[in-house]
Amino acid sequence: MSLTPNKIVCITGASRGIGRACALEFVKQGASGLILHYFGDDATTEEVRTLQKEVEEKGVRSVAVPGDMADLQTSKKIVELGVKEFGRIDVxxxxVGICPFSDFLTMxxxxxxxTRQVNLDGTFYIVQEVSIQMKKQVPQGGSLIAISSISGLLGGAQQCHYGPTKAAITNLMQNCAVALGKYGIRANSVLPGxxxxxINKEDLKDATKRDYMINRTLIGRLGVPEDIAGPVVFLASDLARYVTGASIIVDGGLFVNFQ
Incomplete structure (x- = not known):
């Protein structure tokens, strides 16, 4: 049984990492259309072309929309082109998120x-624009899922800019759940470890830090993008039809590992 049959799914930052993994999992779970946002430089342009080819070989239509999420017009364009192509947005x-690691005192x-403009402002822009569209789809509504982070719950010496944006994203989705429930729109966040x-490739090149982060988990490994895709698809599905305002930590047990 497919979890998201015939859903039209919009994903920002879809060309790589968590976004790409989510796109492929939605295809596997029966989505019929994808709105794939990507930054638009040479690297992400090539990546999204490859992704489109892959999903379209599986019989799923897609539209790709470039742009900087810090610019409100990007979100407007994503919704406009997505609705033009598919007529609606279900999920x-x-x-999208950035984390240019930086010491606080010299940042x-x-x-x-x-960091604030991309992570927080960009999330607000796309959530608002998609919500306006979803309101028009009553009684169908829709599902909003924001990728936050456990960095919004914990501290990091080089994340004094990143963590606050992620804490705000988690809270934004809680407030959106309250504001949008009457339209049949659910709003939840996923907090990866x-x-x-x-986003952390350079940071994890430090073997000592990498081993430390692995040992902090209870599963004994770092996460991979596919580990996040599963919970995201669940929140988008009817299995989660009574789940809104929730924040799901997906971190291999890192957050609870006090010892």
Whole structure:
């Protein structure tokens, strides 16, 4: 049985990592259309073309939309082109995020501002734009899923800019659940632990730190993007039809491992 049959799914930051894994899992679970956002530089353009070819070989239509999520117009374009192609949006996975690791005392103001603009402002923009569309789809409604982080619950010496944006994203989805429930729109967040993606590739090249993070987990390994895709698809599915305002930690037990 497919979990998301015939769903139209919008994913930001879909060209790689968690976004790409989510796209492929939604295809596996029966989604019929994908709206794939990507940044638009040479690397992500090539990545999204490869992804589109892969999903379309499986019989799933897709539309790819480039742009900087820090720009409100990108979110407007994503929704406009997605609805033009498919007529509706059933699921949003707000996944885009950056974390340029930086020491707090020497962090340039530009690093703080850019991280906030992409992570928090960008999430707000796309959630609002998709919600406006989903409201028009009453009584169908929809499912909003934001990728937050356990960094919004814990501290990190080089994440004094990143953690606050993720805490805010978790709280944003809680408030959206309250504001949008009457329209049949559910809003939830997923809080990954240490997932091996491009966002922390350089940081995890430090073998000592990598081993430390692995040992902090109870599963005995770092996460991979596919570990996040499963919970995301669950939240998008009718199995989670009574789940809204929730924050699901997906970290291999890292958060609870006090010892």
């Amino acid at each position: 949003l996975v707000s996944n 340039p103001l530009e690093t703080w501002e850019r 240490t997932i091996a993606t491009d």
